Amino acid sequence: xxxxxxxxxxxxRASGQLVRATNAALADEGLRVRQYSVxxxxxxxxxxxxxxxxxxVLGLDPSQVVALVDDLxxxxxxxxxxxxxxxxxxxxxxxxxxxxxxxxxAERADARLTDALGALxxxxxxxxxxxxxxxxxxxxxxxxxx
Amino acid sequence: xxxxxxxxxxxxRASGQLVRATNAALADEGLRVRQYSVxxxxxxxxxxxxxxxxxxVLGLDPSQVVALVDDLxxxxxxxxxxxxxxxxxxxxxxxxxxxxxxxxxAERADARLTDALGALxxxxxxxxxxxxxxxxxxxxxxxxxx
DNA sequence: TATTGTTATACTCTATAACTATA
DNA sequence: TATAGTTATAGAGTATAACAATA
Numbered sequence: 001x002x003x004x005x006x007x008x009x010x011x012x013r014a015s016g017q018l019v020r021a022t023n024a025a026l027a028d029e030g031l032r033v034r035q036y037s038v039x040x041x042x043x044x045x046x047x048x049x050x051x052x053x054x055x056x057v058l059g060l061d062p063s064q065v066v067a068l069v070d071d072l073x074x075x076x077x078x079x080x081x082x083x084x085x086x087x088x089x090x091x092x093x094x095x096x097x098x099x100x101x102x103x104x105x106a107e108r109a110d111a112r113l114t115d116a117l118g119a120l121x122x123x124x125x126x127x128x129x130x131x132x133x134x135x136x137x138x139x140x141x142x143x144x145x146x
Numbered sequence: 147x148x149x150x151x152x153x154x155x156x157x158x159r160a161s162g163q164l165v166r167a168t169n170a171a172l173a174d175e176g177l178r179v180r181q182y183s184v185x186x187x188x189x190x191x192x193x194x195x196x197x198x199x200x201x202x203v204l205g206l207d208p209s210q211v212v213a214l215v216d217d218l219x220x221x222x223x224x225x226x227x228x229x230x231x232x233x234x235x236x237x238x239x240x241x242x243x244x245x246x247x248x249x250x251x252a253e254r255a256d257a258r259l260t261d262a263l264g265a266l267x268x269x270x271x272x273x274x275x276x277x278x279x280x281x282x283x284x285x286x287x288x289x290x291x292x
Numbered sequence: 293t294a295t296t297g298t299t300a301t302a303c304t305c306t307a308t309a310a311c312t313a314t315a
Numbered sequence: 316t317a318t319a320g321t322t323a324t325a326g327a328g329t330a331t332a333a334c335a336a337t338a
Contacts (some may be wrong), residue, residue: 007271008259015158044148063322064306087315128274207330305326309323312321314319315317
């Protein structure tokens with residue numbers, strides 16, 4: 001099989017395309033996709049997310065999350081709040097402005113993403129999504145003590 | 147739809163997983179996936195590939211290809227040869243050692259890739275590959291004068 | 293005038309190690 | 316002793332701009 005049909009190569013190129021398209025869509029809101037992913041997650045959370053949990057879900061090193069939260073904090077989109085349960089932990093919560101920006105950003109990003117996936121029908125996009133979800137295997141083991 | 151189901155996010159995570167797995171597989175041969183992709187392409191080519199064509203197929207900037215070919219050249223895996231047709235163009239061709247290394251590297255990389263895609267059946271992997279190919283749209287316009 | 297390869301530069305992303313404060 | 320957050324650093328990847336040789 002020719003190299004250009006290699007599934008890893010195709011995945012890498014496709015991912016790059018989607019990231020570039022999303023970054024372009026988010027530029028108007030002053031965001032990049034990694035910052036946006038943190039903002040989106042904390043906007044979906046009820047009481048805020050610890051940086052450790054953000055790192056796990058996003059597949060990033062905790063030290064990277066620090067920088068991303070710093071960016072969002074500086075932009076006034078999120079805040080760090082002390083966790084009532086554990087004084088080591090900081091819960092990242094969105095500000096009102098953060099929620100508003102997230103909503104606009106989501107619309108723009110989704111529109112561009114749909115565009116970038118225009119070669120596929122809606123059903124095919126759904127198939128692709130399901131297959132990717134199984135490759136990634138986000139089944140985070142429930143956090144019970146071992 | 148929760149952010150973790152976003153197709154762009156899933157693609158990015160999946161791509162990262164595959165790249166890491168492939169890089170780990172290639173480490174024994176002293177290669178990384180980007181260098182390997184150049185080596186694989188020139189090994190498949192009859193008379194060698196120009197750096198411009200490599201850049202187009204790989205979706206890279208020509209200046210990045212210079213560095214990758216430099217790496218492979220330094221390792222004795224490829225050579226730059228003058229094109230008989232155009233003195234600006236250099237054709238990148240594999241050395242005998244380059245071909246041998248490429249063969250071993252391909253085996254290792256493919257094995258690891260299959261492993262990383264273990265959650266999917268062979269048929270599902272093929273479906274995924276076909277969908278990705280359409281997203282990427284490698285249909286390079288035939289190089290006829292406009 | 294346009295294209296191929298090249299150099300240079302800057303920024304983003306990824307990967308580790310080590311430190312602090314808490315548990 | 317282990318975990319959450321943080322700082323620091325280095326390397327890899329991405330993105331542009333400009334230049335020489337050639338078409």
